[in-house]
Amino acid sequence: PVLVGLVKSGTPLAQERACEAIQHLCSADAADEPIRQAAVREGAAAALLAYYDNVQSPKGKEAAMGALANLASSSASAAAAANNVEHLLAAGLVPRLVTALGSGLLTEQVLAASAVCHLAKSAELRRVLGDAGCVPPLVRMLEGKTSTARELAARALSGLLSLASNRAAFCGEERSIQKMVLLLDPSDEGIIDKKFPVCALGWLVGKKKCRKEMVEAGACRYLVKLAETSETFGAKKLLERLEHGKIWGLFRG
Numbered sequence: 001p002v003l004v005g006l007v008k009s010g011t012p013l014a015q016e017r018a019c020e021a022i023q024h025l026c027s028a029d030a031a032d033e034p035i036r037q038a039a040v041r042e043g044a045a046a047a048l049l050a051y052y053d054n055v056q057s058p059k060g061k062e063a064a065m066g067a068l069a070n071l072a073s074s075s076a077s078a079a080a081a082a083n084n085v086e087h088l089l090a091a092g093l094v095p096r097l098v099t100a101l102g103s104g105l106l107t108e109q110v111l112a113a114s115a116v117c118h119l120a121k122s123a124e125l126r127r128v129l130g131d132a133g134c135v136p137p138l139v140r141m142l143e144g145k146t147s148t149a150r151e152l153a154a155r156a157l158s159g160l161l162s163l164a165s166n167r168a169a170f171c172g173e174e175r176s177i178q179k180m181v182l183l184l185d186p187s188d189e190g191i192i193d194k195k196f197p198v199c200a201l202g203w204l205v206g207k208k209k210c211r212k213e214m215v216e217a218g219a220c221r222y223l224v225k226l227a228e229t230s231e232t233f234g235a236k237k238l239l240e241r242l243e244h245g246k247i248w249g250l251f252r253g
Contacts, residue, residue: 019063045091101137120159130166142179158199184222
């Protein structure tokens with residue numbers, strides 16, 4: 001309660017420090033779950049979002065978004081996690097995530113993408129996030145300046161693309177498939193886990209136009225290397241579907 005009160009009405013420095021404290025106390029660690037739930041009950045989400053809207057300093061916005069991202073993470077039971085998410089959505093978190101993804105500084109974008117990853121755990125939440133406009137800025141983040149930004153964007157999209165409406169939004173973005181395919185490149189060691197771009201592309205491979213774009217972007221070459229040198233989940237299956245599509249296309253003319 002004290003920290004939430006400081007976020008609401010403390011001095012500018014106290015507000016920023018309170019946001020940082022909430023971020024630290026409500027980390028994604030399972031041991032911090034009781035603190036995270038208590039913070040949500042005490043109105044931390046609304047206080048943090050109000051501060052985020054009004055603060056001008058990049059550091060302040062980053063501190064608020066970091067705290068919000070950690071509030072969105074949950075290792076609680078399904079009922080408790082749903083209650084946390086309900087509070088966050090009611091307070092207006094999703095539109096702020098879209099704003100941060102699209103116009104925030106890089107660190108802020110990364111934190112917002114992390115929040116999307118935490119939230120996108122059900123079809124309904126993926127629909128809410130997609131309808132709000134999360135997909136286009138995440139596609140742009142696939143070319144982010146850091147490997148962390150690119151990987152988090154791919155991770156978030158790998159969940160969102162399970163919905164047809166989000167897949168349509170993704171395909172409507174310029175060079176979206178090419179951007180995702182480039183993340184398969186085994187030589188790009190900055191992308192720690194290739195399963196996220198593999199999974200994202202797996203949602204799209206059923207569409208002929210998407211398969212064609214993947215092949216033209218070099219997906220088969222990258223997937224062959226991944227299948228040979230790593231245990232990336234889904235790489236062999238995605239390669240098989242692309243190769244099957246190429247052979248079928250030859251028979252059809």
